[in-house]
Amino acid sequence: MSDLGWNPLHGVPSYPAERYAALADRIGGILRSRNDILLVQAEAVVALEAAAVSLARPGLSALNIITSPYGGWFGQWLRRGGATVKDIVAEPGLSVEIEAVAKALDAGPRIDVLALVHAESASGILNPLPEIMALARARNIVTIVDAVASVGGHQLDVDDLGIDIAVIGPQKALGGPAGVSALSVSHRAWDLILRDGAPRESILSLADLKTWIDGGRRGLPGTPAPLEFFALETALDRIEAEGMENIVARHALAASATRAGLMALGAAAWVPAEKASNLVTAVPVPEALEPASLIAAAGRLGVEITAGVGNGSARLVRLNHTGPRAAFQTVLSNVVVYGVALRQAGHPADISAASEAIADAYRR
Numbered sequence: 328m329s330d331l332g333w334n335p336l337h338g339v340p341s342y343p344a345e346r347y348a349a350l351a352d353r354i355g356g357i358l359r360s361r362n363d364i365l366l367v368q369a370e371a372v373v374a375l376e377a378a379a380v381s382l383a384r385p386g387l388s389a390l391n392i393i394t395s396p397y398g399g400w401f402g403q404w405l406r407r408g409g410a411t412v413k414d415i416v417a418e419p420g421l422s423v424e425i426e427a428v429a430k431a432l433d434a435g436p437r438i439d440v441l442a443l444v445h446a447e448s449a450s451g452i453l454n455p456l457p458e459i460m461a462l463a464r465a466r467n468i469v470t471i472v473d474a475v476a477s478v479g480g481h482q483l484d485v486d487d488l489g490i491d492i493a494v495i496g497p498q499k500a501l502g503g504p505a506g507v508s509a510l511s512v513s514h515r516a517w518d519l520i521l522r523d524g525a526p527r528e529s530i531l532s533l534a535d536l537k538t539w540i541d542g543g544r545r546g547l548p549g550t551p552a553p554l555e556f557f558a559l560e561t562a563l564d565r566i567e568a569e570g571m572e573n574i575v576a577r578h579a580l581a582a583s584a585t586r587a588g589l590m591a592l593g594a595a596a597w598v599p600a601e602k603a604s605n606l607v608t609a610v611p612v613p614e615a616l617e618p619a620s621l622i623a624a625a626g627r628l629g630v631e632i633t634a635g636v637g638n639g640s641a642r643l644v645r646l647n648h649t650g651p652r653a654a655f656q657t658v659l660s661n662v663v664v665y666g667v668a669l670r671q672a673g674h675p676a677d678i679s680a681a682s683e684a685i686a687d688a689y690r691r
């Protein structure tokens with residue numbers, strides 16, 4: 328028989344229609360939310376744009392917190408839909424100051440919607456989500472939280488915090504597939520979305536996606552890509568077996584061990600621990616060294632160090648400890664490679680003390 332290029336990946340069975348509802352319920356469990364859970368058949372940035380497109384309209388007033396390019400995009404999508412958007416741009420590579428948020432909320436006129444990213448894998452910062460949510464709740468503002476990077480890396484209790492729309496993807500700290508994402512949507516958010524005619528007949532329409540819920544949560548609209556949903560189901564099995572608390576603890580340990588290693592090295596992380604995400608640790612690159620050559624040298628040793636992303640991050644590199652990388656061997660090799668680079672640039676770096684500090688952090 329001639330080889331026609333047949334491949335088992337091309338003949339995947341459909342994902343069973345009755346299992347989508349179970350996926351949504353399990354994601355509700357991860358988010359600790361009883362709100363509606365929508366599944367989006369695309370990477371998470373599509374779910375984020377869908378939330379913006381579905382809320383935006385002339386007359387809507389939004390406060391948009393920008394701590395990475397993602398926040399910048401969110402503001403743009405809202406503006407494109409006719410909303411009036413006030414941006415708060417944090418200092419480059421840093422988290423937003425709660426005082427700045429309070430001031431912007433009280434400066435008037437009334438804000439309907441507040442959007443922010445919880446934790447950034449772009450720069451390694453953590454925004455003060457509970458404090459910001461308290462400000463928003465007190466003012467009855469609908470909130471949208473980009474938790475794509477943070478879910479699994481940080482505690483995220485959507486209903487406790489009162490988050491109206493939380494957007495997640497499984498591919499970061501949860502270590503799952505990148506081609507599906509999910510949103511939780513509260514009653515309050517639906518009221519705002521459906522008020523005087525939400526956008527419809529669009530792949531970005533949350534109102535259209537809601538027909539899946541209203542129709543009894545069987546097969547998803549469109550032609551679902553089965554591999555992604557089988558992969559999501561497998562990821563959820565693994566996530567539930569490990570337990571969300573343990574996953575978050577594993578990321579917290581990776582972050583604190585990284586910081587302990589850096590301190591023993593004689594180097595400093597870019598942001599203080601209380602403002603840092605558990606996902607990546609940004610570190611400055613010495614003047615005598617080009618970030619690209621540090622990254623290349625690490626690559627030759629099989630260690631993946633990445634460039635900082637966004638404003639003010641040109642002299643930063645990221646030690647990534649997200650998802651399966653939130654583990655001893657990655658933390659150790661990240662810090663050792665960074666120490667080697669410091670030495671090459673003529674800075675003292677105590678690599679053995681750093682290794683001991685990391686081993687110590689993991690022994691506890």
Ligand SMILES: *Cc1c(COP(=O)(O)O)cnc(C)c1O
Pocket residue numbers: 370371372373397444446447448449473474475476496498499505
């Ligand atoms: C990764 C990420 C996204 C986008 O996710 P994709 O699935 O790559 O589109 C959005 N927001 C934040 C904070 C992220 O870290």
